[in-house]
Amino acid sequence: LxxxxxxxxxxxxxxxxxxxxxxxGTGDAARYTAAALEQAVQRGVRAHFGERVRGFDVIGKAISGVKTDKGHYKADAVVVAAGLSSRQLLASLGDSLPIxxxxxxxxxxxxxxxxxxxxxxxxxxxxxxxxxxxxxxxxxxxxxxxxxxxxxxxxxxxxxxxxxxxxxxxxxxxxxxxxxxxxxxxTPDNLPFLGASRHANLWLNCGHGAMGWTMACGSARIVSDLVLGREPAIDLEPFRWDRYGLLGRRGRAVASDRIAVT
Known part of the structure; x- marks a missing residue:
């Protein structure tokens, strides 16, 4: 030792x-993030700081735009990757994620x-x-x-x-x-919400707990593949946004079976 x-x-x-x-390995997540942002801007990304998201425009089952306190943005695809604030943002759409x-x-x-x-x-x-x-x-x-x-x-x-x-x-x-x-x-099961949501063009990348930077590159690659219509590298079933509802129904069914056997 x-x-x-x-x-x-x-x-x-x-x-x-x-x-x-x-x-x-170890590293400085803040320095890495700043360097990644610099590379993204050089590739054409536009970053907006000091701007608070107020809500979404919804047409049917899709998100058509994002509203902020400083403007409005039309969107073909939206990714929610806002840490704890993801829960509040998604609540405005009627979703309740346990983060x-x-x-x-x-x-x-x-x-x-x-x-x-x-x-x-x-x-x-x-x-x-x-x-x-x-x-x-x-x-x-x-x-x-x-x-x-x-x-x-x-x-x-x-x-x-x-x-x-x-x-x-x-x-x-x-x-x-x-x-x-x-x-x-x-999240209660220590897994993030990753991939599709209830809306056709709204993607989730949140709830990573203490492993946010560790999972960052892989999660970003998965979401990028989904937005572009490519097959993701892993099975996303364990990371579904509605998995707790499914587990709840399954739990009640098991309890009912046990009562019948007894």
Missing amino acids: LLREPMLARAAVKFARGVFCPND FPVTGYSISYRGERAARPSVGAVSIPHKIAWAAFGEETVRFTGFADIGVPGPAKIAARFRALEAFAHDVYPEIRGDAPAKWVGQRPM
Whole structure:
């Protein structure tokens, strides 16, 4: 373990064993997203920021346009990929998708140091992960609180993160980290809503929980294929928008069968 991560030799937390995943990796999702957007703009994409979607124009079973607080856009196809806000947007169309907030936290220490993490890692008992981003940033992240906690809970989580960070990475003691708290868009079965919706040209790419960036490229490829009329690379049945309704009916049928047998 220490050969893979020499930084742990100075840690106050002593790990008995670990699992090394050579194909795993870490990265800065914000930097990646900014670079991807830059590439998209160079290819002709027009990005509109500071604009809030107010609703959709519907003709029959199709979406004909998107209304915002600054304008109106006609559309041949619409993709809803708005994280937690996807639920509110789709509710305006009469759909109810179970996407719920689960709060997570991170602290980031910036500055050059002699020693830094060489691999991304996670401590399962502590529910905390850490990784180095570039040469100057080390981030610790963790926890999962259902809903949106109050200030006392948030403060306690950050204290726990900082205490663990000091124990694992003593080099950052005395440094003040940048703090972040946000809500993961979770579904009850931990699978996203991906693919078709109730409307003919409205596509879903939401509810990815804590795995949004991990699933981003694959999900985008699937939605792109669907918009262009191509066969997606995977079976999308587990990611259907109406799967909870189907499971509910199935559950009642099973219960009825059991009563009959009894």
